[in-house]
Amino acid sequence: MTDPKEGIRQGPVQPTWLMDADYTVIGKNAQAEKFETDYVISMEYAVQVAKGTCCAFHTDKRACKNCPLENKWAASDGFPITFMGRDGVPYEFFGKLLKKRQNWLLEIRYIDKPFESEGKSMLTYLNEVRESEQKRIARELHDGIAQSIYSLMLETRGLKWTPVEEHQQKLQAIDRHFADVLLEIKSMATELRPSILDDVGLIPAINQFVDQTLEMTGFIIRVIVDGERHDLSGRGNVVIYRSIQEAVSNALKYSGENEATIRLAFAQTELRVTIADEGKGFIYDPYHLGFGLLNLRERAHSVGGDLEIDTGMDKGTRITIILPYEEESA
Structure with a gap:
């Protein structure tokens, strides 16, 4: 019987993993073993990036075609990917996924600098x-x-x-x-700037957006409001409205379903807005957020709020924006 590691003994010195046809790791070289001690690595995430179903910046390869950062990778013969170091700092790498008979070789090439700060x-x-x-x-x-x-x-x-x-x-x-x-x-x-936000408030604006989305795309959105309604600041209303627009747009493009739910739960001190679908979901790694999710999080943080994400492959997606009524600077 052939040793699974044999397929990678003649390979390059960079970390290399040998996987079967189902992308299950069946062998790795010494560099790969050391890599796993230095970095937090998800093979599922790496394979998804390599196959083009997501990347270091997007959840869909089609979005990469007009990516403002595309020139950054123009000289690469692989794909960009980031892994979190054990020191808590994300680092950039290039990778390759190569077919070897009935198996796959995943190779990771080092870049001698940390990943640019998320803020930059x-x-x-x-x-x-x-x-x-x-x-x-x-x-x-x-x-x-x-x-x-x-x-x-x-x-x-x-x-x-x-x-x-x-x-x-x-x-x-x-x-x-x-x-x-x-x-x-x-x-x-x-x-x-939706004037309806100023004229009649957040929920009528959301209902209008839902009606327009249905009319233009056929995408069905149910709106559920729980609890006693509480006024938000003008900035808070805009954050919620724009976040709903972006989350619904992502659900419409990527979920594979034709409906979603928006739930506004008014609690005593905060508003929780959840946009949920029962679609494809995606591999969620808090250390490798796409820019769309980063944008949602930055919106929430700008008014002292937070973002929660619950998803997984074939598990649907639930994005929750939490905004306090007492707005804070962030």
Whole structure:
């Protein structure tokens, strides 16, 4: 019988694990054994990253295509991955998953520097997102609203050459065009800051978002409110609303289900908002949060709140944002 370790004896000196067809480890070299004493390693996570179903920054490989950090890995012939050191510091590595007959070889290559601090990476991400959003708004203003206004200007000027008997029909068309432009402007304004949050409050705004999501995507969201309602600050309302938008968007894209639940539980001192689905779930590692989850956590922390995540492969996902009524600076 062939020794499982034989498949890795001729390999490179970096940590290497030999796995069977089901990705169960059946052998490892001395470097891999030492690696496991120095770092907290999840083989399931490593395989998922290697297969492209998640990465060091995203929960879906499709999201990597336009990743603002993609150039950072352009020179690599492997995939980026991070592991938490026993010293509590996350470190960067490159990895490869290679087919060897009926088995797999997972190789990890060292990088001689710690992983960039989460704050710096998050700041880079947020700056890129902000710039991307500004470009999107500029493009919509130019290609949408600006073009519509220019068209209206031409239609209005053209009235002087239109026979008088056709003026009424032309004016009705211009009026409809103005109504469309106004609706487009209101839609953009709502994206930037939902006025309904200020006008009637958090829960009506959530209900409106739920109705719009159903109308646009067919995705069903149930809203459950428990306890006696308590007012949040304006910042708190925005944090909850935007967090729900992001969590629902992730559920819609990745859960594989067509429904989710939003539960708002008003307790004596805090509000707990849970967005739950019964979909695919994902491998949750608190030391390797994707930027979407980091963004949710930063939102909660900005008003003295917290984030809880309960998920697993094929176990669905439950994201809970906890916000105190007495807002704290963070």
